[in-house]
Amino acid sequence: MYAYDEIDRTLVNERVSEFRDQVKRRLSGELTEDEFKILRLQNGVYLQLHAYMFRVAIPYGTLATNQLRALAHVARKYDRGYGHFTTRQNIQFNWIKLAELPDALADLAEVGIHAMQTSGNNMRNVTSDQWAGVAPGEIEDPRIWSELIRQHTTLHPEFSFLPRKFKIAITASDHDRAAIKIHDIGLKLIKNEKGETGFEVLVGGGLGRTPFIGKTIKHFVHGRDILSYIEAILRVYNQYGRRDNIYKARIKILVHELGIEKFSREVEEEWQHIRNSSLQIDDEVIEDIRSRFTYPSYEKLPHNPDELRQAAADPDFEAWRKNSVAPHKVQGYSIVTISLKPIGAPPGDATAEQMDALADLADKYSFGEIRVGHEQNLALPHVAKRDLPALWKALDKLGLATPNVNLITDIIACPGLDYCSLANARSIPIAQELTRRFANHELANLIGRLHINISGCINACGHHHVGHIGILGVEKNGEEVYQITIGGRADEGAALGNLIGPGVKFDEVADVIEDVVEAYLALRERPEELFIDTVKRLGVEPFKERVYATR
């Protein structure tokens, strides 16, 4: 966990007071909505279909149990008893009253949580690998650098009025769980030949109506130079990024139009002006941040304890363990992913009761720490293997032990037309129906790793372009129509999916996905060949034939 200092606490508290005054002036009419809109957006407050939506940041996806309980408290006291975990390590509350928002913010501030820069044209929540600090083989904990960037960019005046929103993600592992290639800037921690820590820097990734996979702009930037290099990128973007057309304002468009070579030359030129400035990071600064991350006092535990061996006789436990439990860097411990995708439920939603109970379980089994992943699941990062059977039983009672992590029912979905004012079509009911169709665990297991991503509009909050199967809801002649893509992926091999054919109606989507899956099962060379690999080998055509031959 990271321990905030007095500066952080003061900043957050002052922000609450400021927003309280702004809300008061808005409600009295002293501020018009036009004047107030940018202020509320800078505090994570959107207007959605039914009410205001309040988006709270979970920097680099790390939560302490008192923070999770505070989120449960906000859900219970100010909302309708639940929250929605998003694809960017945020949580959203759907039914907040503007008049009560300052109180909700004040309650969150008590535990160091805020909503700064969770919307608006500024630097958004810096995200990272939800297994940061515990994944075997990572270069080092990427949250140290995430925190450095968070501190530098929070309320930075130069980055508060960018042409458009700006998102950074960081990973330190070869397997990318942070989806860095679909971010405005993606950072991969690496070591150079001298053993020094630095970053491969990618730029210009993003989804939305014009999707691009990020391109490497520099193969190695030394850690001490990362702030100046990011700042150089942002300065070039700030100078040349389009402000006249919202659809062309993201950095990905600028990188595409200039070309990566010209863009990188511009960045390099800017960087030479500023790299040897106060932006160069002293080792002491990094060490100070590093020292504020505390790690558990792990016990020396056996690799395969008796409790685990005995529980292995229970097929239900084994089904859960195989999909939810991952290796930890410390022997005798595991990382446990908690599926927020129960069959028939909205992906990523958790009730206040579940959040409170999870906080209790994290205190008991995970040294008081919870993680939030971009796949809309949670994780307990430090679970002793001997405790896995007991944890599984407790999670099962809460409805949080669905053994479907990374399987076809582990669906990423945006709120869609049920909540979102930008949406053209519903996402959640499609996800619910698909989870029912593939509820049989034997079938889901037979299919293997398969990610379905659903977005209710072209803004792509459900990351449909990079789903192994992507589903995009659009509107055609007043009806919801869904376009299906296959072959996308969000990891280190990031790729955009390809359309398989004409859009299909709401009621047909689940049938079409069943056809795609049946085609895969018939076409794969062996059971170990994943869906994504079969699509890569054969292309779209055989799937298209299967789906449209009878339609």
Next chain:
Amino acid sequence: MTSPLEQKKIKIAGPSVVTANRTWDGIVVYRTAAKSWSADLSEAAIVRNSDEAKALLAESVADDVGAIGPYIAPVQVGADGRIEPGNLREQIRRTGVTIGQPAQV
């Protein structure tokens, strides 16, 4: 449903209302003939041509403290005068999400 946030020209094809969200709590409201806001669609003022729609929208926009984000939305008016939302988006705004909310499941 095409988002009304992209609504640039006021051109109506049938009976319509002005809808918005109430400023202090964000709930869905409709402009009434009494120059007020109501959460009840049956109390909404109905407009039937572009001039009426423009006038009702202008009046709604002016009431910035009462409600935010006003726009014109289609409705269907039955033979008995009953008003129903004219598309899925407005149906969802009126009756709520089409899924169970987790806390209620």
